[in-house]
Amino acid sequence: MRIPVQTPSHFYEVVIGSNHLQEAVKTLSEKIEDADQLIVFTDENVWRQHQARFTAEFPYEFKVFVLPAGEACKTFENYFASQTFLLEEKCTRKSMLFAFGGGAVGDLTGYVAATFMRGIPFVQIPTTILAHDSAVGGKTAINHPLGKNMIGAFYQPQAVLYDIDFLKTLPEKEVRSGMAEAIKHALISDEQWYDDMVTKDVTNLTQTELAEYLQKGIQVKADIVAQDEQEHSVRKYLNFGHTYGHAIEAASGFGKLAHGEAVMIGMVYALLLGEKYGSITRNQTVAFLQFAKNSGYQFEPVHQFTFDELLPYLMKDKKAEYGILQFVLLEKIGQPFVQKVTVEECREIDAILRTII
Numbered sequence: 001m002r003i004p005v006q007t008p009s010h011f012y013e014v015v016i017g018s019n020h021l022q023e024a025v026k027t028l029s030e031k032i033e034d035a036d037q038l039i040v041f042t043d044e045n046v047w048r049q050h051q052a053r054f055t056a057e058f059p060y061e062f063k064v065f066v067l068p069a070g071e072a073c074k075t076f077e078n079y080f081a082s083q084t085f086l087l088e089e090k091c092t093r094k095s096m097l098f099a100f101g102g103g104a105v106g107d108l109t110g111y112v113a114a115t116f117m118r119g120i121p122f123v124q125i126p127t128t129i130l131a132h133d134s135a136v137g138g139k140t141a142i143n144h145p146l147g148k149n150m151i152g153a154f155y156q157p158q159a160v161l162y163d164i165d166f167l168k169t170l171p172e173k174e175v176r177s178g179m180a181e182a183i184k185h186a187l188i189s190d191e192q193w194y195d196d197m198v199t200k201d202v203t204n205l206t207q208t209e210l211a212e213y214l215q216k217g218i219q220v221k222a223d224i225v226a227q228d229e230q231e232h233s234v235r236k237y238l239n240f241g242h243t244y245g246h247a248i249e250a251a252s253g254f255g256k257l258a259h260g261e262a263v264m265i266g267m268v269y270a271l272l273l274g275e276k277y278g279s280i281t282r283n284q285t286v287a288f289l290q291f292a293k294n295s296g297y298q299f300e301p302v303h304q305f306t307f308d309e310l311l312p313y314l315m316k317d318k319k320a321e322y323g324i325l326q327f328v329l330l331e332k333i334g335q336p337f338v339q340k341v342t343v344e345e346c347r348e349i350d351a352i353l354r355t356i357i
């Protein structure tokens with residue numbers, strides 16, 4: 001299946017299927033054959049588990065740059081090492097990068113591609129559930145110890161080649177983390193989908209259900225990015241759960257908490273705020289929390305920090321303007337909006353969160 005993504009700057013396709021890497025690569029053959037070098041960026045876990053299959057099915061000569069697994073790859077040091085590798089390999093503006101891995105490899109590779117010689121083409125080949133979100137839409141970034149994704153660029157890939165057969169080796173924690181973004185996509189777009197989701201064990205979907213959810217999530221993202229590529233308006237909705245989620249993620253030390261685990265906490269926080277500013281009821285928030293707990297999501301990380309310890313991270317949220325925080329909230333399930341919130345209100349909601357989790 002092909003899902004088109006049309007932004008003001010760029011058109012590309014998400015080619016999603018199972019066991020179709022070889023076929024999917026063919027959709028890009030013209031662009032690939034025009035490149036002077038192909039460089040695959042991956043991480044040590046992904047390469048250990050999928051090198052044989054990738055090499056067998058990727059029908060071109062390539063060089064590989066293996067990064068540390070997970071969030072650890074989104075650092076200045078790895079960004080610098082990546083640029084050094086490209087320079088030492090004599091890459092040029094005609095070279096093409098491939099991000100073979102999860103969101104961390106994808107974000108780092110995209111930022112490297114956006115900045116090497118002021119921009120060279122790159123392709124996303126995602127290997128996680130979460131990457132149905134991260135590989136689409138062109139947000140690329142590395143972290144700074146003071147905040148998540150603080151250095152980056154909007155830079156769209158040439159294509160997203162998503163073979164969901166790679167997902168079969170994901171550990172349960174990463175399944176859970178990835179499903180949080182699918183739950184987010186349902187919450188911000190489609191009440192019926194959300195209602196269906198909460199009846200399921202989202203960590204144990206059938207391949208058919210998983211494929212359907214991923215396609216739906218990609219479509220939600222593609223529709224939003226088509227309207228607002230650089231987050232001036234509706235793209236903010238994709239940040240539902242991320243203001244508080246990123247704060248917990250950064251405060252914990254990058255990589256301790258998986259991104260989706262932190263976002264799940266952030267979504268409960270945002271639902272609580274939605275009780276004040278929207279028509280979300282406490283029953284709905286508690287039902288969501290129960291569904292999250294039943295699916296194995298953890299909320300103890302909140303208790304490791306005081307609100308004042310989280311506050312500096314909250315204040316670095318990229319949606320904040322003139323020192324005022326903006327949260328994405330739900331009027332009702334499926335209807336997001338953006339709301340300015342004061343620090344004192346944030347403190348109050350943080351206190352409520354601690355009592356209900």
Ligand SMILES: NC(=O)c1ccc[n+]([C@@H]2O[C@H](COP(=O)([O-])OP(=O)(O)OC[C@H]3O[C@@H](n4cnc5c(N)ncnc54)[C@H](O)[C@@H]3O)[C@@H](O)[C@H]2O)c1
Binds near residue numbers: 046130
């Ligand atoms: N750019 C965006 O729009 C966007 C959207 C959402 C998240 N993100 C970013 O994505 C990152 C999280 O991405 P992620 O959850 O994919 O995590 P990840 O890339 O850190 O991968 C998680 C872990 O799973 C392993 N892994 C990956 N694929 C595997 C496979 N097929 N089998 C076994 N193990 C595998 C990795 O080695 C790593 O240890 C965060 O940095 C987050 O900020 C970006």
Ligand SMILES: O=C(O)C(=O)C[C@@H](O)[C@H](O)[C@H](O)COP(=O)(O)O
Binds near residue numbers: 137
């Ligand atoms: O694509 C978007 O826009 C998103 O916000 C998707 C998020 O899931 C993702 O985690 C994103 O990287 C967060 O962006 P940030 O601007 O808050 O760092």
Ligand SMILES: [Zn+2]
Binds near residue numbers: 259263
């Ligand atoms: Zn996210």
